Amino acid sequence: MQWLHPVLETQPERPLMRNLLDDLILVALLLVSLNAAQAGERGERIECNTNTVFLLQVDAAKNTFCDRTGRFTLSVSGGTVITDEQWGACLKLGDGDKTGITVKDDGKISFDGGMTLDAWVYLEELPPAKGAALALKVGSFSWDIVKGKLNTAWMVFPSEEIFTTTPAQFKYYPVGGDMINGLMHVPLKKWVRLTMAYDEPLGLITTRIGGMTDRQRYRYRGPQRLQCDGHSAITLLQGFKNCRVGALRLNTGRPHLAAPSLEVYLNQLPFQDRMMLTFDHIDPELPLPIEVTVVWEKASGEAATLHTLTLDSHAKKDVLFELPTWKNSLHTIMVNATAEGRAVFSKNFRIANVKPVGPVTIGEDRALVKNGKKFFPLMVYHAMPEDFPVLAELGFNVLLNNFNLRQHAGRDEAAYSALLTQSLDAAQKNHLLLWVVANSDYNSLFTIPVAKAHPALLGWYGADEPWGDLTRLVESYNTIKMLEPNKPIFVVQNNYSRLQETAMGADIVGVDPYPVPNVSLRMVVDATRAAIRAVSGRKPVWTILPQYETKIPTRTELRCMAWLAIISGADGVGFFDWDERLRNPQTGTMKGWYTKEHPEQVEDLRAVLKELRALEHVLLAPAAARQPTLTPANLAVHAVVRETGGKRYLLIASDSRRAEEITVQLEDAANGEARCLADGVNHTHLRIQNGALRIKLPPLGVAVYQLTMD
Structure with a gap:
């Protein structure tokens, strides 16, 4: 080992005590250096830079809490300047009813490129559950601390004006505001730096606690400018009690919290005998070219x-790979x-290298195939076998009834398995296909041997609206594939910023936008397209629509x-739900929403499903x-041309609650006829003039x- 330390060979030996003394001095110097580094983020040593909008700290000379940039005048409620043993001069917010710091904007603030808000605070207690805000700017953002966690309550990005017909309906879309609940608890009774940031070029929202990333989300709508109302003040630590404030700094522009990098997602495509690597969210400051090496490690x-x-x-960028030939084993990619010679990304992915065989397949066009025949899935949630005949008569062909089985069997696996077998038998009798719940998260794998050979089994319902650490979806996916490789796995997600993570643990991805009664139906379009982008059009996407007690659409809304x-x-459409009654374990009585008891809703379903089933050949056409192009441009109108067997179809719909008129310009400037197959009224045919109608x-x-x- 001499070659490791050639310089040490030329130095004379030193006495043991001298070595120990030198080591102690070295440790002391390191501690001084560390303390100096920590102090560099405290007191007046926290500096401004060219992107600093304001830096709020105590001015020692004036003994006041103020903006060191001199741009803003503060309003402080319930606070006094004190001396903290660790920090030095800081602001102390007391225990009064009104506490907080207000910074008037007056049009001086812009969030061009993004923003970063840092707060160096010492919390003696958690803020009140209601009425408190860590950082709030109406029309821009809100962060809070609720139940000890740092949450992104909402952020405001560009929206679209929506025509409404009732006061309760939202006049804009999207609605929701990118809410992200925190992960870690904010520490009490110690100084901590809280960071809240938005990186516009990446559409990335990040929160940090003490320098550690707490949450990080890419917006499903991608990079957009964070909105800023110049008439809206910024309120900081509103309602916080017994809180010490060392500094508050707002920077605009990119946060630069970490070195430029990228994200990679691996999607298994077993029905195509492929896998897909997606390289996305590549930091624009990452030097090009980027060199990538993909290594395959066998189970051995x-x-x-x-x-x-x-x-x-x-x-x-998406890259498709043929799956390795060594099948039925877990591999590592x-x-x-x-x-520029620097590592910018490294990650291992586990894949279940299987080759499905059997009656259920997924085609290259994402269509579901049973026994060699394509069909368009029309799914319903929640029903017991006695209702299967009416569901089949209405037009459904797929269902999930785990909720209902649990109402009767609880956690008794034997009782559940018996009811599941009855459901599969009833589904087969009524020409229905059944999703069966299976996952490793809740040890719900006992259903696999019960159902896997049944002809009425469509596949495995892997998760419903999962949250938290989604790597477990891939673990569950791989486990199921090892036990039963032949059927697809279906996962539904309602957090669209996490669709890319979700898709890695599914063969079919579902979204469940529930806009009625007060959100624009554009939500359906938004969610469906987000899921398709997440899988790069390589996996089927199903859209689940609401039809239950608190969200009952009109027939027009349901059809639209x-x-x-x-x-x-969407490659499939589902409806939630048919029977959501809860069973009283003492009396056995059932109480709750049951569509069968609402004839109007039954007939609405019948009408909509009848039309969809009659036009299944159009729904299956790619x-x-x-x-076409639409003029004038209208965000409310959506259209697609589908083509199969030499025939072309135009599908068009409006999410607007007022009448809309639009010109559809086809690519070929020819004359002809648009023969109406469905318009909900009287099948009015239209003439095509020079490719336009x-x-x-x-x-x-x-x-x-x-x-x-013609």
Whole structure:
């Protein structure tokens, strides 16, 4: 080992005590250096930079809490300047009813490129559950601490104006505000730095506690400018009691919290005998080219380089790979990336390398196939076998009834298995296919041997609206595939910023936008398209629509939502739900929403499903390579041309609650006829002149046309 330390060989030996003394001095110097570094983030040593909007600290000379940039005048309520043993001069917010710091904007603030808000605070107690805000700017953002966790309550990005017909309906879309609940608890009775940031080029929201990342989310709508109302003040630590404030700093521009990097997602595509690596969220400051090495490690530990590639753009990129030939085992895919010789990404992915065989498959066009025949899934949630005949008669062909079985069997696996077998038998009798719940998270794997050989089994319902650490979805996916590789796994997600993570643990991805009664139906389009982007169009996407006690759509709304989902690219449509009654364990009585007891809703379902089933050949037709343009531009109107067997169809729908008129310009400038197959009214045919047709859509109107040219 001499070659490791050639310099040490030339130095004379030193006495043991001298070595110990030198080591103690070295440790002391390191501690001084560390304390100096920590102090550099405290007191007056926290400095401004070119991106600093304000830096609020105590001015020792004036003994006041003020903005060191001199741009803003503060208003402090319930606070006094004190001397803290660790920090030095700081602001102490007392225990009065009104505490906080207000900074007037007056049009001086812009969030161009993003923003970072840092708060160096010492909390003696948690803020009140209501009425407190860590950082609030109406029209921009709100962060709070609730139950000890740092939460992104909402952030405001560009919205679209919506026409409404009732006072309760939102006049804008989207609605929701990118809420992100915190993970770690904010420490009490110690100084801590809380960081809240938005990186515009990446559309990335980040919170940190003491320098450690707490939450990080990429917005599903992508990079957009954080809005800023110049008339709105920034309120800080509103309602916080017995809190010491060392400094508050707001910077604009990119946060630069970490070195430039990227994200990689691995999607298993077993029904295509492939896998897909998606390189996304590539930091625009990451030097190009980016060199990527993909290593495949077998279950035995033997490894080989599977592929190398060069990324010469910051744009999202998908790369498809044929799955290794060694099947029915767990493999590891290692992805490493460098830029300018520096490692910028490294992650290992576990995959279940299986080859499905059997009656249920997923085609290259994402269509579901049973016994060699494509079908368009129309799914319903929650029903017991006695209702299967009426559900089949209404037009449903897929269902999930785990909720109902649990009402009767509870956690008794034997009782549940018996009821599951009865459900599968009843589904087969009524030509229905059943999703069966299976996952490793809750040890719900006992259903697999019960159901896997039954002809009425469609596949495995892996998770419903999962949150938290979503790597467990991939673990569960791989476990199920090892036990039963032949059926697809379906996962539904309602947090659209996490669709890319969710998709890695599913063969079919579902979204469940529930806009009625007061949110624009555009939510259906938004959610469906977000899921398709998340899987790069390689996995089926199903859209689940509301139809239950607190969210009962009109027939017009129900029909419009279904067609909006289909026009946006949904490969299946579901309806939640049929029977959500809870069973009283003492009396056995059932209480809750039961669609069968509401004839009007039953007939609404019948009408909508009848139309969809009659046009199944249109629903299964792939989108044409050439799509029409709509003039004038109208965000409320959505259209797609589908093409199959030499026939073309135009599907068009409006999410507007007022009548809309639009010109649809087809790619070929020819004359012809648009023969109406469905418009909800009287099947009015339209003439095509020079490739254009003018369409008048009623509120929430939908129309389907077959296009024929002269």
